[in-house]
Amino acid sequence: MMSHLTNNLPPDAGGGSVLQEQAHTLLACPDCDLVFPLPCLSPGEKARCVRCGAVLMEHQAHGIDYSIALALTSLVLFVLSNTFPLLKLQIAGREQIGAFTTGVHALYDQGFWEIAWLVLLVTIIAPLFRIISVLYVLLPLWFGRRLLGAARIFRWMEILRPWAMSEVFMLGILVAMVKLGDLASIQPGVALYSFGGLILFMAATDASLDEHAIWMRLEDGA
Amino acid sequence: MSGTPSTATALGLILCHDCKRLNDARNLKAHGLCCRCGSRLHARKPESLARTWALTLTACLLYVPANVLPVMTVLMTGRSEADTILSGVKALLIGGMWPLALLVFFASITVPVLKLLVLIFLLLSVQMKSHWRPRERTALYRLTETIGRWSMIDIFVIAILVALVQVGALASITAGPGAVAFGGVVVSTMLAAISFDPRLIWDAMETPHEVD
Numbered sequence: 267m268m269s270h271l272t273n274n275l276p277p278d279a280g281g282g283s284v285l286q287e288q289a290h291t292l293l294a295c296p297d298c299d300l301v302f303p304l305p306c307l308s309p310g311e312k313a314r315c316v317r318c319g320a321v322l323m324e325h326q327a328h329g330i331d332y333s334i335a336l337a338l339t340s341l342v343l344f345v346l347s348n349t350f351p352l353l354k355l356q357i358a359g360r361e362q363i364g365a366f367t368t369g370v371h372a373l374y375d376q377g378f379w380e381i382a383w384l385v386l387l388v389t390i391i392a393p394l395f396r397i398i399s400v401l402y403v404l405l406p407l408w409f410g411r412r413l414l415g416a417a418r419i420f421r422w423m424e425i426l427r428p429w430a431m432s433e434v435f436m437l438g439i440l441v442a443m444v445k446l447g448d449l450a451s452i453q454p455g456v457a458l459y460s461f462g463g464l465i466l467f468m469a470a471t472d473a474s475l476d477e478h479a480i481w482m483r484l485e486d487g488a
Numbered sequence: 489m490s491g492t493p494s495t496a497t498a499l500g501l502i503l504c505h506d507c508k509r510l511n512d513a514r515n516l517k518a519h520g521l522c523c524r525c526g527s528r529l530h531a532r533k534p535e536s537l538a539r540t541w542a543l544t545l546t547a548c549l550l551y552v553p554a555n556v557l558p559v560m561t562v563l564m565t566g567r568s569e570a571d572t573i574l575s576g577v578k579a580l581l582i583g584g585m586w587p588l589a590l591l592v593f594f595a596s597i598t599v600p601v602l603k604l605l606v607l608i609f610l611l612l613s614v615q616m617k618s619h620w621r622p623r624e625r626t627a628l629y630r631l632t633e634t635i636g637r638w639s640m641i642d643i644f645v646i647a648i649l650v651a652l653v654q655v656g657a658l659a660s661i662t663a664g665p666g667a668v669a670f671g672g673v674v675v676s677t678m679l680a681a682i683s684f685d686p687r688l689i690w691d692a693m694e695t696p697h698e699v700d
Contacts, residue, residue, distance in 0.1 A: 289510040294503040298690040299495040318626040358658040369647030378663045417525045421506045438644025481507045485524045
């Protein structure tokens with residue numbers, strides 16, 4: 267379901283007397299700056315900008331308890347993915363075990379610290395920060411509370427969004443497995459399966475977050 | 489609606505880039521910070537054009553070593569072979585894995601080039617105050633912002649190969665300087681897309697039509 271908003275503001279809105287209180291009931295398109303009155307959406311509905319087509323708001327069908335459950339599952343899968351071997355490789359009569367961070371170590375040891383840090387940031391730090399942030403912000407909200415710095419953490423979660431690249435990493439693992447196929451025999455480890463699940467649960471957590479509603483609750487002091 | 493559209497700027501409002509709260513520009517709290525999340529407010533992303541140009545040109549420069557220098561060296565039974573991004577794709581193709589070759593070609597070669605071309609096109613169109621298809625240009629920007637991350641595939645493939653293939657003189661893989669440059673291309677194009685402000689496309693629509 268999709269509702270296309272119209273930009274019909276009250277005539278006095280353009281007169282230059284928009285106060286902070288009124289600003290609270292308005293919405294601006296982040297991509298083209300057009301202002302709209304806050305739409306009233308039913309669960310599952312999405313509001314798009316009439317002028318440029320950007321998604322302005324999405325009323326999620328499920329509450330924050332749903333996001334919390336998904337984030338908790340993600341956290342468990344994240345721990346599993348980082349504990350168990352990712353791939354086992356039989357090469358020249360020897361067995362090599364690759365864990366989640368073996369690549370980072372190997373790159374660092376070879377002197378490629380720039381890529382080592384980049385890979386660490388986009389496969390471990392950013393995804394883990396995002397999972398923990400969801401729990402840090404939403405769990406207290408669920409109990410009607412707000413922890414110190416919740417707004418700042420929720421803000422950083424948004425900033426780090428493009429840098430969490432777990433699904434790209436998964437594709438990289440698959441490409442590497444195929445490339446090694448004729449060189450050695452490869453067996454997937456436990457972590458590969460849990461990592462597959464992690465990607466699905468992280469995407470579901472992301473999709474379930476109702477940013478607008480969460481920000482409103484953070485602003486109202488829970 | 490009369491001639492000028494009600495943009496946040498026209499109404500004296502500033503949209504917080506992080507939490508999307510509208511703030512009254514004339515009644516800002518301490519030091520121009522957002523009243524809800526405390527991030528610094530800007531009507532438009534600061535120095536958007538200059539920053540995006542700088543990062544785009546950086547990526548263009550890094551693109552050369554990223555494709556010329558080896559991204560990894562494969563040492564197999566005494567024979568050492570240097571792989572560039574393109575030769576990696578070629579190896580997949582020769583091995584008969586053309587769907588994978590297509591995927592890597594798309595992620596490592598098509599996406600970065602397309603992204604650089606789109607960014608340069610958007611920057612030029614904004615600077616020439618173009619009125620041409622603003623809606624499509626905005627959609628193009630959103631697309632660029634979304635697909636950029638997929639170029640990291642090659643870096644991840646290198647990280648995994650380097651981790652697994654370490655059997656001394658029999659077979660070992662080491663990363664190459666091309667990988668650093670390629671990582672630089674991905675990071676700087678992502679930062680360039682983040683620093684570009686699509687609202688500049690729409691600001692130009694409000695200036696009188698020039699020859700374009």
